[in-house]
Amino acid sequence: MLHGPRVTLRGMTRDDLPALWRYNNDLEVELAGGGDPPIPQAYERLRSEFDREWSMGGRDGSRFAIEADGEFIGHCGLFNFNITAHTCELGIGIGDKDYWGKGYGREAIGLLLEYAFNLRNFRRVWLWVHADNERAIRSYRACGFVEEGRLRQHVWSNGHYVDAVYMGILASEWRED
Numbered sequence: 607m608l609h610g611p612r613v614t615l616r617g618m619t620r621d622d623l624p625a626l627w628r629y630n631n632d633l634e635v636e637l638a639g640g641g642d643p644p645i646p647q648a649y650e651r652l653r654s655e656f657d658r659e660w661s662m663g664g665r666d667g668s669r670f671a672i673e674a675d676g677e678f679i680g681h682c683g684l685f686n687f688n689i690t691a692h693t694c695e696l697g698i699g700i701g702d703k704d705y706w707g708k709g710y711g712r713e714a715i716g717l718l719l720e721y722a723f724n725l726r727n728f729r730r731v732w733l734w735v736h737a738d739n740e741r742a743i744r745s746y747r748a749c750g751f752v753e754e755g756r757l758r759q760h761v762w763s764n765g766h767y768v769d770a771v772y773m774g775i776l777a778s779e780w781r782e783d
């Protein structure tokens with residue numbers, strides 16, 4: 607649906623599930639992604655969750671599969687919509703570690719921001735990230751996000767507390783290249 611030079615954002619399909627299951631059970635990926643503590647997930651549970659949502663019909667919400675080189679490498683999306691203030695939260699997780707640190711993340715985020723600002727008319731997109739996730743923070747900065755605040759020692763992650771860093775970008779700061 608959304609195409610960049612190397613990355614496509616599209617709806618999730620059943621064929622993506624085996625890779626998603628591997629990513630969801632990869633400790634390194636889970637720890638990097640933040641959010642809930644790593645918890646194992648059986649393939650059958652993932653598939654039944656997908657099938658349940660699928661059977662309801664409609665659209666996929668604002669969640670996208672990230673595809674590169676014809677492969678499903680992760681997912682991203684917009685959520686926590688505030689329709690009064692026109693804000694939303696952005697989340698992303700590239701599960702295939704071979705694609706980390708090579709610019710795929712910033713391309714996917716760029717496509718998602720273009721979607722948020724130009725197609726959905728959001729005014730502000732925000733996110734939060736572990737302070738020790740330097741790769742993610744650098745990628746977000748490259749896309750125009752700025753740090754707006756932090757909650758000190760807010761998250762327990764892999765044996766220690768880390769700060770939660772809040773970052774945001776306004777539509778007026780976003781420009782198409």
Ligand SMILES: CC(C)(COP(=O)(O)OP(=O)(O)OC[C@H]1O[C@@H](n2cnc3c(N)ncnc32)[C@H](O)[C@@H]1OP(=O)(O)O)[C@@H](O)C(=O)NCCC(=O)NCCS
Nearest residue numbers: 638639699700706707708709710711712735741742744745
């Ligand atoms: C976060 C994520 C989307 C970033 O995408 P990416 O394609 O890996 O990142 P990019 O290539 O766009 O940018 C990476 C930046 O970090 C730097 N970097 C690469 N590897 C790094 C490492 N091991 N440690 C610190 N910095 C690193 C790169 O040099 C680049 O910075 P620069 O442009 O200032 O030189 C992706 O790594 C990912 O999904 N990781 C796992 C889950 C996760 O962390 N999700 C985010 C939760 S908030």
